[in-house]
Amino acid sequence: MPIPKPNLNPAFNIIRLSHVELVVTDLARSRAFYVDTLGLQVTDEDSETIYLRAMEERGHHCIVLRKGDEPRARDLSFKLFDEDHLEKAEHFFRTRGHATEWVERPYQSRSFRTRDPHGIPLEFYARMDRLPPIHQQYKLYHGVKPLRIDHFNCFSPDVDASVAFYTELGFRVTEYTEDEETGRLWAAWMHRKGGVHDMAFTNGTGPRLHHTAFWVPTPLNIIDLLDLMATTGWVGNIERGPGRHGISNAFFLYIRDPDGHRIEIYCSDYQTVDPDLEPIRWDLKDPQRQTLWGAPAPKSWFEEGSLFEGTEPVPASLAAQPIVAP
Structure with a gap:
């Protein structure tokens, strides 16, 4: 489609x-x-x-x-x-x-x-309510040094329908994954603020919240966070990464909070301000789609997400299978 x-x-x-x-x-x-x-x-x-x-x-x-x-x-x-x-x-x-x-x-x-x-x-x-700026109070920086919230990613039972609706709201597609056999969308990245996405949709039982992402200064901050989590009792909460996405070109890490809510730590994507910017297409079977270096995501990344309060998820209408790590 x-x-x-x-x-x-x-x-x-x-x-x-x-x-x-x-x-x-x-x-x-x-x-x-x-x-x-x-x-x-x-x-x-x-x-x-x-x-x-x-x-x-x-x-x-x-x-x-x-x-x-x-x-x-x-x-x-x-x-x-x-x-x-x-x-x-x-x-x-x-x-x-x-x-x-x-x-x-x-x-x-x-x-x-x-x-x-x-x-x-x-x-x-x-x-x-506005608060005083703290971005130059470097004594406060610790952990992964999160700068700002970046995007949401949600499981959708019908990504084509989600994209159509959010396009009506003014969101613009920057990149998308298409299933070659059906021609349907398996995932899409949509923005309002001029980055790669404010909202993304991933095919799956939904709606569920896949993750919330925070922008950090550099990939080295992600490495620092991994060292910190590995030595302070949080090593089991590291789910996927670090790596560089093919889609968005961003450096990433996925971690889970104590209740299983997924958080992405994210940096280094690109500007998408031009209104006539053409979306980038990816094939679902392209191994560099998930990670530019070719490493596939674990099964949990495709199946687990946070339930939305007051909404009962339904199975996805598209049964296409991505590459999954063994």
């Missing part, structure tokens, strides 16, 4: 992804992982919730950890251009039959929740 043409004049203007809320079962253990090991900065916390930001971010938070009985992913949140575009966005979803709900969120202007056609919970807002 062909990639849809970019929609350069969507009904409302999404600036970028903003943050995600994860339900975790042991807040202290999660704090040790995200703060003490990865190096995210605490902006507020109590006995039930921890708000975190990365070093370059001025918004109050990029990830929210909330204590709960079972690990879940909650809303994927996106920042809009202004309050007028927030109204336009709510109207867009409501008039197309998506349930919308205005909600109050700490540290944000008014926000609304909805779901995409497959049930991914989405949140939109226009303003978040």
Whole structure:
């Protein structure tokens, strides 16, 4: 199925992804992982919730950890251009039959929740409380030195349908994987902010959250994190990498938090600002698609993900098989 043409004049203007809320079962253990090991900065916390930001971010938070009985992913949140575009966005979803709900969120202007056609919970807002800059407070840098949240990747039961819907929202495809036999999309990378992606979709039982990614300064920061995790009790949480993706050209590492939520540590992709930039096609069987160096991903990477709260995943409609590590 062909990639849809970019929609350069969507009904409302999404600036970028903003943050995600994860339900975790042991807040202290999660704090040790995200703060003490990865190096995210605490902006507020109590006995039930921890708000975190990365070093370059001025918004109050990029990830929210909330204590709960079972690990879940909650809303994927996106920042809009202004309050007028927030109204336009709510109207867009409501008039197309998506349930919308205005909600109050700490540290944000008014926000609304909805779901995409497959049930991914989405949140939109226009303003978040600003905090003083800390990117030059080098005494605070530790762990992998995370600079900013970069993207979400979700399992989709129908990647073609996901791409069609998010194209309508103004997301543009930068790279994609096509199944040669069926001509259907197996995966796609889509952006708003001018990197390779804010949202990616991977074929599989879904919707589920595959991973949340954080941008770091250099590949050497990833090596430092591996040494740290290997000597502080987190070696079992290293899932895949380090390596360099064929898709995106990014240097990467995949790790799992104490509840199994997958985090990608990521750097070195490329700029995609030009509106007429042609998407790059990859064949599903190309061994350099996953990793430029040819190393395939483990089985867990294709099968495991975080359940979205309030959404029951369904099997993928495409049965194509990628290359999997033995």
